[in-house]
Every structure is written in structure tokens, then in C-alpha cells.
Amino acid sequence: MSGLPVATSRETAREVGSIAAAYKGQVFWTVVLYTIASAAGLGAPWLLGELIDSLDAGNTSTVDAIAMAVAGFVLTQALFSGISHYVSSRFGETVMARLREEFVRRSLALPLSTVERAGTGDLMTRSSRDIAQLGQVLRRAAPESFVCVLTLVLTLAALTLASPLLALVALVTTVPVLWAPARWYLRRAREAYLAENATYSEIAEGLAATVEGARTVEALRIQRDRIDKGQAVIGKSYGAERRTLFLRSVLFPSLDFGVTLPVAAVLLVGGLMYAADLTTLGAVTAAVLYINQAGEPMFMLLAWLDELQTGDASLGRIIGVGPIKQATVDEKRPAPQEHGAAVRVRDVRYAYNEGHDVLHGVSLDIAPGERLAVVGPSGAGKSTLGRLIAGIDSPGMGSLTVAGHDLRDATLEELRREVLLVTQEHHVFLGTVRDNLALANTSATDEQITEALTAVDADEWLASLPHGLDTVVGSAELKVEPARAQQIALARLVLADPDVLVLDEATSLLDPRAARHLERHLATVLSGRTVVAIAHRLHTAHDADRIAVVEDGRIAELGSHDELVAAGGHYAALWRSWQGN
Incomplete structure (x- = not known):
């Protein structure tokens, strides 16, 4: 099972750029406030150096003024640091809200076949764990990393003003020590974290499949098999986590050494310079304080580097779900002028697994407004043909x-306007009856929703609900029986009003008499639309304009009920057998 796509580093960089452009005002003030806070933090070491030089020269008159100034710088830094953290946290939450909304839009825009191939576990992990990881990066890692970079730049500038030679010593003893391990880490981190996150998707997929199929697992007594598969995936995840742990175990010790060595080198060289009367004691003190002060943001920056890599991997998985493409007015094709658009299938072949075709050169013409029933034995390719007509899958x-x-x-919008697939699997969302029906047409009025429920023979059920359309249904609330869920799905269909409708055993959960009654209702409501009904009850085929009999991935017979019965072929045998039951 292949997962959903992952955006490249270049694509994630573009996404970050677009976010910064969209919120340039908040970005600007975040930068300004952090700059003020970082600059205020540089005043104290400089003043302490001045204080030492003044005392060394026997001048004590400036002590109080310098002490007050140091206190002022410390308070200013604390104040602006607090404001900066508030602004950046608010900015992070704003961006997270935007990314969540875009993720939902991207997910809903995915073709169903793409989700099925990737597995729901991948989508679920991206919407939970990856979003949470990215939130941590936006709230802390990104702003803290920016502060660290800004602090290091300003500290280096202040150190250069205090003593250019000692600033050079600090650079020479820092950059070579940190450059090689950081470069080694960055070349491997993104791939490693993507692999780690992918294993979490596999774990989620396996758990979801086991829970959903718990009764089947128990009935077939394959608990041990599911446990073994789960342990295998967990073992794979363990190996992926060990790889990222190894990367960190190489990076972090080098950080410790890279932060400690410059302090010792500046202190040693500064001491020798002071002994040779090449600098003042205050300048050496200020330089040591600056390089020591730079140690923390330097260490934090490289430590946050690990968080930024997880964030980059998570952002790549989030925006990699699919592009958001809004069709412009020019790109939108005009809607068909008549209901029941014609369907043409030409030499279609399709395989779920390469080299094993399910459909073999199927050709079929369905006239506008025609009702076509598709019948045949299980596994013949009926549902596959329906999925292709609905645009769920594309022919090979x-x-x-x-x-x-x-x-x-x-486009997805065009597909949903022109073709709609209704299967025997339905979902009732937690919410009111009105909300569940309005999914198909957000502009539908209460009157239209009530008419749609009446069209599917659910008016008595609606009248029995305690609060009518405002009744809350779904999990943990009013339980909806499978047959009612099927009626809700069909009512959505009436509201959606597509040009072509594919019904894949859409009334299978109803008893035969209720299904017959409902189909007659639908036939009246959907008059003029093209309907492809994949049927396992032959009364559905009996009422159709034409019947296509599918055998081994091919259309074996095509004609009306009377024609096929008279021909005495596959359909006639099915009809006789069904009547006998």
C-alpha cells in the first residue's frame, strides 16, 4: 500500500513563503519586537565591561548610573521578550488554523481511489500527529530559532565592536567545529523523519483495519496473525526511530563541544592579550560575557534544528496531500443543457493490480435520461464499471x-456536478438531520430537505423524530439504523441533483418490499436523469430501460428485459432462478 504524496523541500519552502506573505504584518511586528528584545540583552555585558574599566581606573562615580542602566536593559529585554512570545504564539495559532482548514480542503479534494490506495491510516496520521508536530514547531521552534539567529548576529556585532580580534577567535573556534556535524545531520534528517512518520501511518492503518474488522478477526480466529503484523510494523517504527535517535546522538555532543570551546579560547587569548597590554580588562570581560551569552542561543538553535526537521517533514506530509486548485470562471465548463447527460464507454480496460485486468475492452453507450441496469455474478466487474463511470477510478x-x-x-467540482455514486455503504455524521442532508446542497431550504426525505419514503421517520430536522443524529446521540442511513444517503442524492447517477446496490439494506417501494419513488423523482443501477435484485433490472449483463469483465448481453428473456441467455437463466426463489 503506497502512502499519499509528500511535498519536496522546495515546495515546503514556497508554502512557508506564501504564509509569510499572507501574514506580513504579523511577521513584521514579530521581527521588530524580537529585535528590540535581543538588542536590549546586549547592553548589560557592554556596561559591565565599562564598569570594570572604570573601577580599574579608580573611578567610582559612574557605578550607580551603570547599575541603573544595566537594570533598565534587563527589564526592557524581559518586557519585550514577553510581548514577542505572545505575538509569535498568536501568529503560530493563526497559521495553524489556516493549515488545518487547508488540510481539510485538500483531503476532501482527493479522489476516493487515491485515499483507498493510500489507506485511511496515512490520512489519519497526517491530520493528527503531523498537525500536532507542526503546531509545536510554529509555536516554539520557529520563533525560538529566529530569536537565536537574531541574537547570534547582534551578539557577534557587539563582540566585534568590543574586540575584533577576540571576535575572530570565537568564529575560528566555532564554525569549523559545528559546520561538519550540522551539514552531515541536515543531509539525512528529512528523509529519516519522513520514514519515521510513514511508520506511524502504517501503525494507524493496521489498528484501524483490526478495529473495523474485529468481528471478522474473531470469527476467523486470526488474532495471532493481526498481532504479528502489528508487531512487525511496530518493529519497523522502532528501527526508524533508532535512526533519528542516532542522528541526534551525533549532533548534540558536537553542539556541547562547539559551545564550550569558544568560551575557553576567548578567555585564554583575551588573558594573553591583557597580559601583553593589548586590551583592557573590561574589553576581555565584555567579550567573554558576549561569547558565553551567545552559547545558549547557539546551542538552542542547533537543538531546535531537530524540531525544525520534524516540522519540515510534517509540513511536507500535510501540503503533499494534494494541491488546492480553484477553477477560474474561464476554466469552468458550462453545465450540460439537459439533465441525464449521455455516457460513452469505449474499449475500457481496468486492473486493480497490474497485469490482472478486471474489465476487458468494455464498450457501452448510455443515452441521456436512460435507466440502465447492470447485473451479473459477484466479481464480474459490475461495481468496477460503476466506479469508472462515476470518475472514482480512471480506465487503464x-x-x-x-x-x-x-x-x-x-475537475472535482465538475465530476460532482455531473456524476454521483451511491453505494451500500453510508455514513451519518454527528449533527442534525438538516446538517446531514445539507451536505449535498448547502443552499437547500427546509422545504427542499423535507421533500427529499419524502421522495425516499422517509417522511414518516422524520415526523417521528423529537425535534424534526433539528434532531441530532449520529454516534453517541440518536442511533440511525442502516436502512435509515441508506435513505439519508439517497435523500442527499435527490438534493445533489446530478446529471448522471450510479447506484451500486444502493437499496440493499432495505427489505425487498421497502426497496421496491423506494425505487419507484426514486424513479419518479429522478425522471430525466441518466441512471446506472448495479443490481442484485432483478426487479430493479425488470424496471430498467435496458440491461447490461457483465460476465468475466465483459458485457455478455445488452437489451431490454423482454429481449433478454426471449434470447434465453445468461439473463434469462438469472431471471428464472430469481423467480424460483
Whole structure:
């Protein structure tokens, strides 16, 4: 199972740039406030150096003034640091809200086939763990790293003013020590963290599959197999985490050495310079204080580097879900002028696994407004054909058009407007009945929603609800039986009002008499639309305009009910067998 795509480092950099451009006002004030806070922190070491030189010269008159100035710088730094943290945290939460909303839009824009191939565990992990990791980076790692860089630049400038030679000593003893391990780490970190996050997706996918299929697991007594598979994935995750731990175990000791060595070198060289009367004691003190003060942001910067790598990996997984492309007015094709657009299938082949075709050169024309029933034994390819017509999957070979538009070139908006697939699997979301129905048409009125429920024979159920359309349904609230969930799904269909409708055993959860009654209701409501009904109850086929019999991935027979019964072929045998039951 292949996961969802991951954005490249260049794409994540572009995303960061677009975020900065979108919130340039907040970015500007964050930079200004942190700059003031960092600059205020440089005043105390300089003044302490001046104080030592004054005392060394026997001048005590400036002690009180310098002490007050030092206190002023410390208070200023504390004040602006607090304000800066507040502003940056608020900025981080704003960006997180934007990324969450975009992630939902990207996820909803994904083709169903893409989600199915990737597995729900990957999507679930990205929406939970990756979002949480990125939130940590935005709230702390990113602003703290910026503060560290800014502090180091200003500290180096102040150190250069205090003693250019000692500033050179600090650079010579710092950069070579930190450059090699940091470069070695950065070349490996992103790939390692992406691999680690991918294993979490596998764990989530395995757990979800086991929980959803718990009864099947118990019935087939394959608990040991599921446990073994889970342990194998956990072992893989353990190996991935050991790899990232190894990277950190190489990086962090080098940080300790790289932070300590410059302090010792500046102190040693400064002492020799003072002994040779090349500098003052105050200048050496200020230089040592500056380089010591630079040690913490230097260490924190390289430590936050690890967090930034996890954030880069998480952002890549979040924005890699799929591009957000809003079609412009020019890009949008005009809606078909008539309901029930024509469907043309030409020499279509399709395989879920390469080299094992499920459909073999299927060709089919469905007229506007025609009701076509697709019947055949299990595994013949009926549902696969329905998914292709609905645009869920794309044919491996051949072409499939609706209203003259190739579905492979259609945008998601166009697909949803032109074709809709309703299967036997339905979901009722936690919320009111109105909210559940309005998913199909956000502008639908209460009257339209009530009419849609009436069209699917659910008006009596609606009347029995304690609060009508305002009744809350879904998990932990009013439980909706599978048959009612199916009616809700079909009512959504009525509100969506597509041009082409694919029904994949959409009434299978209803008893035969109720299903028959409902289908007659739907036939009236959906009059004029093109309907492809994948049927396992042959009364559905009996009512259709034409019937396509699918055998071994091919259309074996095509015609009306009477024609196929008279022909005495596959369908006639199915009809006789069904009538006998």
C-alpha cells in the first residue's frame, strides 16, 4: 500500500513563503519586537565591561548610573521578550488554523481511489500527529530559532565592536567545529523523519483495519496473525526511530563541544592579550560575557534544528496531500443543457493490480435520461464499471466521457456536478438531520430537505423524530439504523441533483418490499436523469430501460428485459432462478 504524496523541500519552502506573505504584518511586528528584545540583552555585558574599566581606573562615580542602566536593559529585554512570545504564539495559532482548514480542503479534494490506495491510516496520521508536530514547531521552534539567529548576529556585532580580534577567535573556534556535524545531520534528517512518520501511518492503518474488522478477526480466529503484523510494523517504527535517535546522538555532543570551546579560547587569548597590554580588562570581560551569552542561543538553535526537521517533514506530509486548485470562471465548463447527460464507454480496460485486468475492452453507450441496469455474478466487474463511470477510478486503457467531457480531464467540482455514486455503504455524521442532508446542497431550504426525505419514503421517520430536522443524529446521540442511513444517503442524492447517477446496490439494506417501494419513488423523482443501477435484485433490472449483463469483465448481453428473456441467455437463466426463489 503506497502512502499519499509528500511535498519536496522546495515546495515546503514556497508554502512557508506564501504564509509569510499572507501574514506580513504579523511577521513584521514579530521581527521588530524580537529585535528590540535581543538588542536590549546586549547592553548589560557592554556596561559591565565599562564598569570594570572604570573601577580599574579608580573611578567610582559612574557605578550607580551603570547599575541603573544595566537594570533598565534587563527589564526592557524581559518586557519585550514577553510581548514577542505572545505575538509569535498568536501568529503560530493563526497559521495553524489556516493549515488545518487547508488540510481539510485538500483531503476532501482527493479522489476516493487515491485515499483507498493510500489507506485511511496515512490520512489519519497526517491530520493528527503531523498537525500536532507542526503546531509545536510554529509555536516554539520557529520563533525560538529566529530569536537565536537574531541574537547570534547582534551578539557577534557587539563582540566585534568590543574586540575584533577576540571576535575572530570565537568564529575560528566555532564554525569549523559545528559546520561538519550540522551539514552531515541536515543531509539525512528529512528523509529519516519522513520514514519515521510513514511508520506511524502504517501503525494507524493496521489498528484501524483490526478495529473495523474485529468481528471478522474473531470469527476467523486470526488474532495471532493481526498481532504479528502489528508487531512487525511496530518493529519497523522502532528501527526508524533508532535512526533519528542516532542522528541526534551525533549532533548534540558536537553542539556541547562547539559551545564550550569558544568560551575557553576567548578567555585564554583575551588573558594573553591583557597580559601583553593589548586590551583592557573590561574589553576581555565584555567579550567573554558576549561569547558565553551567545552559547545558549547557539546551542538552542542547533537543538531546535531537530524540531525544525520534524516540522519540515510534517509540513511536507500535510501540503503533499494534494494541491488546492480553484477553477477560474474561464476554466469552468458550462453545465450540460439537459439533465441525464449521455455516457460513452469505449474499449475500457481496468486492473486493480497490474497485469490482472478486471474489465476487458468494455464498450457501452448510455443515452441521456436512460435507466440502465447492470447485473451479473459477484466479481464480474459490475461495481468496477460503476466506479469508472462515476470518475472514482480512471480506465487503464480506453476512454469514458459524460456529456462529451472526458472524466480524466474533469475537475472535482465538475465530476460532482455531473456524476454521483451511491453505494451500500453510508455514513451519518454527528449533527442534525438538516446538517446531514445539507451536505449535498448547502443552499437547500427546509422545504427542499423535507421533500427529499419524502421522495425516499422517509417522511414518516422524520415526523417521528423529537425535534424534526433539528434532531441530532449520529454516534453517541440518536442511533440511525442502516436502512435509515441508506435513505439519508439517497435523500442527499435527490438534493445533489446530478446529471448522471450510479447506484451500486444502493437499496440493499432495505427489505425487498421497502426497496421496491423506494425505487419507484426514486424513479419518479429522478425522471430525466441518466441512471446506472448495479443490481442484485432483478426487479430493479425488470424496471430498467435496458440491461447490461457483465460476465468475466465483459458485457455478455445488452437489451431490454423482454429481449433478454426471449434470447434465453445468461439473463434469462438469472431471471428464472430469481423467480424460483
